[in-house]
Amino acid sequence: MRREIPTAIAFFVGIICIIQFFIPHRPFGTLVDVFSDWFGIVAAFAIWLGALNLLKVSLERSLSKKKTHDRWYGLVVAASFFLIFIIGMFMSGGDQFQVPGSRFDYLYVNIYTPLSSTMFALLAFFVASASYRAFRARSWEATLLLIAAFFVMLGRAPVGDQLTGFMPEGYRLSEVANWIMTYPQVAGQRAIMIGIALGVASASLRLILGLERSYLGGE
Amino acid sequence: MWMDHPGWVLFGTWVAALFTLGIATFLYKDNPVYKFCEAVFVGISAGYWFVSYFWQTLLPKLGYPFYAGVKTVFVGPAEWGWLVLLIPGTLGMMMLLRLVPKAGWIARWPLAFIVGYTAGLRLITFLQSNAMTQLQNSVQPVVRYNESGQFLGWESFNILLVTVGTFAGLFYFFFSQEHKGVFGRVARVGTWFLMITFGAAFGYTVMGRMSLLIGRLDFLLADWLHLIR
The missing domain is CATH 1.20.5 (Single alpha-helices involved in coiled-coils or other helix-helix interfaces)
Known part of the structure; x- marks a missing residue:
């Protein structure tokens, strides 16, 4: 049962x-x-x-x-949880808790937002070190990846157009980046999306028909 | 409003700046300050979603209708449609029983509901929007002319590129056949397009992270230290 x-x-x-x-x-x-x-x-x-x-x-x-030492961080987690829980539940005007100016919003703006955006901003540095490894053009495929990333990164920044401002219209970095995003990138993305759709359809069927029951656990 | 008071604004800015710097210390190495900020982030995030789901989902969809329904029984005229809310309410409580080791298996019922609903819905939506629509957009006339009958070479080339790229990419995803001969060569072309897609996605992600980093630096230098405007 x-x-x-x-x-x-x-x-x-x-x-x-x-x-x-x-x-x-x-x-x-x-x-x-x-x-x-x-x-x-x-x-x-x-x-x-x-x-x-x-x-x-x-x-x-x-x-x-x-x-x-780690056990103290558990207390910090619990204290932070209770802080925002008490303020959000009882001290921020009920379902108006997210209205700008509420105590909950104060915590959101001054604690949650800086922590989350800095956490994700840190990834910029790690992505830079990862890209050093990934972008060593050791094969034709790796070179394609490098070229696409290079054009998209520079093309999406103002410096890209400043560097290629002398080029005729249509050949500047932002336009090349747009072309990559509109055509070759779309082709690959479509193949991935169709592949995902077929995978999701078969996995969903297996779940519905009870052939896949791993989500129920071991017992 | 109380938080418009300059003292609270200043306090909030300092808290935000110190947390920003605390997380940024990880660039040097893992350290207690970073771990403290990380623990605060984890706790605050969990509490944030806990509170948000209570006010935005549980009360409007379960609490208020349930209360209104019960009230009709006592005040009249009695309505009984609210009784159906007992089902998701019970399923929700069963989900929480996962926290009790001996009764954890009961959480399989609500989990099965979530899995069944998601699978049923995704099966159709993914086939419709991802597979059918994408295929429809890929199967198009490749040779293009404008209204005056002039051949549009560049546009035709681009459409051809997308069509070839899509089908070559799909060839790559056929793992049931060995990638050899003509099939293998087409699959190889597919990997080129996939690599371009991954490269573009990578570039996009990097730019997104850079934008966040610039935002934090802007906050520190402008809002906190007032060094730039």
Whole structure:
């Protein structure tokens, strides 16, 4: 029963969603609308599960008897979580919590935004070191990658057009970058997208038909 | 408003600047300051999504309709449509039982709902938008003329390039056949187009990260230190 009922749920919900595409009328259309709302609710609980699990793991690590430096960071995680939780739930005007000027927004602007954007900005440096390794043109394919990246990077920055300002119109870096993005890049992207679509379709069918049950775990 | 007070604005700017510098210290090496900032980021992110989903999804889709429905029973005229909300509410609570080791298996039910819904929806949308639409756009007349009947060489070449590139790329994704002979050569041409795509995507990503870096430097030099305008 621990595997059969979930497999039946996945089959029923998946089949209804597929039928709804071919028969977009009652009851299938209405049912999928209802499922959509339910999906939002269950997904929200899944996000809660992730946050609560993080809290649990952090607190367990902090309260463990192993005296490592890392355990203090678990406390910092928990304290940060509770800070924004209390302010967002009780001190920011209810569902108006994101209105500019609220306490929640203050935390978002002054803590969340700088931390997240700096974290992603750091990747610029690591991408630079990765590109050094990737861009050593050791084969024809690697050279193509290098050329495309070079033109796109320079073509999307003002310096690209300044460097090639003497060239006739149509041959400047920004225009070459646009051409790469519009034609050869689109060709490769289409092949990837079609490949992904076929992969998703077959994987979805396996899930709905119960042939793929790894998401249910081992027991 | 309280946060418009210059003291709070200044405090917020300093906090943001110190966190920015704290994360940036990772460029030197992994260190306690970075780890502290990272822990704050993780905690704040989790709390942010927790609160956002509560106010933006759970209350409007579950809490308020449920409360309104229950109220009709006591105030009248009684309506019973709200009872259906017990299903997603129960599924949600079952999902949270994953935190209890002995009852964790119950979370498979809501997980199965999510998997089934996503699979059913994605199967159709991906086939429709990714496969069909992309194929439709790729299968087009290659030889182009303008309204006055003049042959458009460059445009025709570009359309041919996209068509050849798409199909050659698809050849590469046929793993059930060994890439040898004519098939292998076409697949090789496919890899060239794929490499151009990856290179362009790489360039785009780098520029996006650079833009973020410039944004942070701009914040530090302009908003915090007032060195530039």
